[in-house]
Structures are given as structure tokens and as C-alpha cells.
Amino acid sequence: MHNFPNARSVAAEHLVLEQLGKSFGAVDVIPSLSLAVRKGEMVAFLGPSGCGKTTTLRMIAGLISPTRGRITVGGRDITHLPSHERDMGLVFQSYALFPHMTVLRNVAFGLEMRNVPKPEVRARALRALEVVQLSHLADRKPRDLSGGQQQRVALARALVIEPSILLLDEPLSNLDAKLRDEMRVQIRALQQASGITAVFVTHDQVEALSMCDRIVVMKEGHIEQFGTPTEIYEHPASPFVSSFVGRTNRLRGTSDSRGVITVAGQQIRAATAEAQGPVEIMMRPHRMRLAPAATDRNVPDATPVQGQNSLRGVLERLTFIGDLVQYHIRVGDAEVMVEEATRRDQGAPCAGTPVDLTWQASDTLVFPAAAS
């Protein structure tokens, strides 16, 4: 039925988007999007605002209808099914609790819509509130609850109907940092305990990396990369993914046929070197080391350590952020950041001194330089 190369996972595929597209007037917000979410996994749609992640989520929920393509859940075509027949739990960024109903009535709403018998509605709604540890607030109105509590009510309301898919639209964006960490753990635990298939829309890479089984990195309405958090972080498919997920250094250079890359007049190597000509190289700041520049007598360039890259630059400034020190080093006309864990016995190099940066050649990512 589906036309996907990965035949092994076909049986486990639950939510499938096939060449899904959305246009608003003449604007192609999403040209064509295809992906398959497996049963029981949590997938993040990660991207900057305006990348189409929320639009995609709303198409899955049936709140906007796609211009082209197909959506299936468990093999059933739901593309044209109205949202109230889709059996999906949606958690909004604004929580969207019904202000005129008590917490309990909010949670019970979906069950009432399903014509569940009254005593059972109450019991199940209360149990759902217990799961999010809010049963003591069942008779309050949403406006009497804190943001985190409201978010948990919204979660209980979405989960109590045991939907086939749980959709979360930036659910943590309105919470403060500490609460966000707690809710991250709680949402993930709930999702894994219930084994529900979940789609999580976020612009926060930490949320995506820490909570989800796989991540769809989106940009301008198309998928840049779809993979596990490790794949996305270690093997980004494009400079965009590399710089959007985690911190990264971007340098411009020129690659020759032997895979030697010239950056700011100095030569380095990369693990893979399929690109030739102008390239962009990327390194994670925390995979690099900093050392005072070697003196002329023991020139490191002459006898480089096997598999290691080295660049000379000038330390411009350093930023102390508690558990990390960030060094900003000027290399040619580019700035490179190095992150090192702080140590108490560390003698910090002074700004303005020449330094050598070293890192593994295998930690160097090379992309053909963008046209810009």
C-alpha cells in the first residue's frame, strides 16, 4: 500500500504522511512531505518558527485540511475525516482548557463526547487526574491553577480518551525553565507508560533530543533530516541541521582532490571528503581542545598527530558560564568557539594570546558551501 523503501518497518508504521502538502493561497507552506511514525514511538517535529511543523500537526489533527497528499493511521485513510472523528489527543501551547468548566469537567469532556456511561466518565476522569497528580484540584476552575498545573490538566484531558495518537504543540513553551524540565520527564514517562504514539512539535532542540525517539528536522516546509537524536546530532545531513541542533562552529574553506581542506591559510583533514571546491566545515565546540600556541622550535604543523586537526588562532575573549568555559578564538576572519569543562586548578589563558585548537579529524563535518 505505501511506497516506502524501508519494508522492515511497514508493519509497525502507525501514522503515515504521504506527499502531504498545504498551500495558503499562492504560498506553498508545505510543498510535499512524506514520513512514517511507528507505533508507540514519540517523534519530534523540530524547526524554527514558520518551518511548517505546526501546520503539519494541525493537518494530522484535522484542524486544517491538506491541499494535497494523504494521511493514514494504522492503514486507514483519514485525510478527509473531520477532526471530531479522528480520535486524537491534542495538547496546545495555550493549554486551551475550557474556562467555564471545572478541571474534572474538562477532563471528562472527551469521554462524554464518546457516550461513556456517567459513573464511568467520573471514575476515568478522576483516574486521569491522579496520573498527573491533580485529583485534589478536580473541582477548581482552570483560572485558579498555575501554568504547570493547567498543562497537566490539558495532558490528562488529551490522554483520558486513549487516543490513537497524542499530538503536542509546543506544550512546554509557556512554562518556566525548572517546570519545563519536570514536565519533559513527566510527559515522556506518561507516553512510554501508555505506549501511545506521539508527535511533539517544538522549536527547542533540547526537548526534541531528550524526549523523543526520533526527530524530524524541518525547514521551510520540507524535511531536512529524519533520524534518532544521536544521528541528528552526530551525523547532521546539512549545515542547517548541524547549526540548529546543538552548538556548532562554521568555517569556510576549500577542499582539494586529496581531501585536504584549506581554512584561513592552514590545512586540515576531515573523515570524509567527498566534496571538492568551496566547502563549509563544522565542529562541535565541546569536541575541541585549546592549548597555548606551540613555539617555533617544535612546530606542530610539521609533525601532526595522526587523525588530529590543528588550527592556530588568537584568543579574543572567554566567557565563564559555571560548568563550562567558552573560548572565542579568531582564526583568519572567522570566529571559533571552544567549550571546555571548568577545572579549579585551571590557569586560564589571557585574551590576545595565540592559541592552537585541536580536534579529531573524525569530528569534522564537511558540506559543500552554500550558494550564499
Add this chain to the structure above:
Amino acid sequence: MDTEKTSWAMRILVFILFLYLLAPVLLVFPMSFSGDQVLRFPPTSWSTRWYSALLENRGMMRAFWTSLGLATIVTALSLVIAIPAAWTMTRLRFPGRDFLFNLFTAPLLLPTIVLGLAILIVFASMGLLATTQGLVIAHLVVTLPYALRVLAVSLGTQNLECEEAARTLGARPLVVFFRVTLPMMMPGIVAATALCFLVSFDEVVITLFLTGPRISTLPVELYNYVYNRADPLVAAASVLLILLTLAVIMIVERTMGLGRTFVR
């Protein structure tokens, strides 16, 4: 110290302003308890005779019940028409939507005397003059724009995601409307009800053209009364009208809170 001085100056200014605005209303109270034959201030003697005269004035009382019934019918019809209309104009996108909304709310800007004349001309040819139906239709022209505007604001400021949440939870469109949209616009509905009722109850200009010996409303009857005579009976009627208005405002305040209803 400095702020206290300015705040005193401000208080006096506000006091004067309120006095200026409310003086006519406040004057009516002592005048209604006048024992004199003619309307004058200050009264030379005190009594409640004009209240009893008012209650015994059959024409006046009939006009009062007409006004009360009329305002009730007009308010109910305004809501029944304006709620779906406001929903359509805030929730659906269709060509000419803004034009339609402006058209419906245009009577707010027109001089009422022009409206009254126009309605008179139209109704005369249709035999609707001095009929209850005629009055209801004419008042609707004035109350609907208020209702529509208040309800549209109420709907427009609602969190649309609540409706979407209800939809994803399995609520059919009509269920969404009655269980989520309508309860959430309750402050707007209360405000619209109060406004429509008071506007219809107080309407004079248009009503003047449409009433006659067969049917008349309280404001028109009062107007006619003052035209012929100048005794304090109208003051007594005014006091009762002020108290009625206050009662409506109090009900709104008790159920919703004035701030939530009228100030957005």
C-alpha cells in the same frame, strides 16, 4: 507630599465632572417628591402625591407595560439574530464579510431622526404604523448593531484553540457551539442583553414616528405629557426609570462583573 497635592486637585476635578454629568439625574430625585402643582426647583412643599398620580395614570401605566414587553421581545429577538450573525462573521471567511458587518452596524452612525423618517415612510405603505410588530422591527434596527458589535468582540477575543480542543476531543460542530463557544461568550451575551433592553426601553426618536393613540411607549408618553403639562409627575417617572436602569446594571454586575462585561 507633592503627589498628595496633585491627587487632591484631581479628586476635586473628578468630583466637579461627576457633579456636572449627574446633576440633572440627581435633581430629579428631590423634584419627584415635590408637593407643588408645577415642576420647579427647589420645591416649596414635599409629598409622594406624584408617585401615586403616576401609578393611577392609566395611559402612563399602559405605556410602561408596553415598553417593558417591547424591550423584552426586542432583546430576545436581538440575541437570537445577533448570536448566529456574529458567529458567522467572526468564524467564517467569505467574500463581503467586512462589508456585511459594516452594513449591519451602520445604523449606529446614522442620525436616528433620518432612520425614523425612513422607517415611517416604509411602514406607512405596509400598514405597520402604531402596531406592536412595527415597533419591534423598528427597535431591532437600533438594537441589532449594538448586539452584533458586542457579541462579535466577545467572539473575536475568544481563544479559538478551546473550540479546536473540543473538536479533537470528539465534539461535533453543534456540540462545540453549545458546550464551548456559547458558554464562553456569556459575558458578551449579558452585556448585549443589558444594552438591547435599555436601548429599546429608552428609544424615543424613532418610536415617536410610529406610535399613536392605539399604542405608545413610556418615553413617548412622557414626552407627550411634558409637551402638554408641567407637573412633577414626569420627575417621579424619571426616578423610577433611573432605578430600573440601576437594577439592570446591578444584575449585570452581580452575575458577571461590569469590568468583565463592558470593558475589554
